[in-house]
Amino acid sequence: MEILNVLVAAAAGFALGAVYYGILAEPWMVAAGIRRGTDGKPESGQTALTFAIGFVLQLVVAGMMRHVFTLSGISSAGAGVVAGFGVGLFFITPWIALNNLYAGRPVKLTVIDGGYATLACAVIGLVLSLF
Template sequence: MEFLSVVVAAAAAFALGAGYYSALAKPWTEAAGVECNKDGKPKGGQSPAIFALAFVLQLIVVGMMRHVFTLSGVETLGAGLVGGAGIGLFFISPWIALNNMYGMRPMKLTLIDGGYATLACAVSGLVLSLF
């Protein structure tokens, strides 16, 4: 059941990312400096391999969240939500900020990507606590 919870939580985070980045596509591509075609889509398109790897990476993050939650006794919906949000906001987002700061990337990019990390981890934590 633990593996299923990780897969479902990663799928929820992945689906959230599709909606989140679709809604913020224009500001994200501008902040990230991604060149786009006239139709507004990234030049060269996006390979399905990128999405497959993104899902695998989310499985890794959510798998570790599951492990930490088990060791910490996180079992309720509220604890899963707060624990997940905390991981996104206080572990992942600062690391994104650090990388973007040294890469001299705009703060806007950090806020967009850190916002997604926080929301995705919160949703993942919520889903994990359902199992």
């Protein structure tokens, strides 16, 4: 049953990303320096493979969070949200910031991507703690 829990949690985080980046597409593309064609869409495009790999990476995060939650005894919805929020804000976002700092990328990009990591991990934490 744990694999189903992880799959649903990863799907929830992935779906949040679709909404989040759908709303923040313009500022994210500007901050990330994405080149766009005349239609306004990224020149490089996004393939089904990109989304498939993205989902697999969500599975990795959700699976590791499930493992950590089990070891830590996190089982209530509130604790799951708080722990997930903490993972996103205090583990993933600083790593994004570090990478962007050395790459000379704008702080706005870190805020956008770190915001998604934080919210997605909170949602993943919620879903993991509901099963």
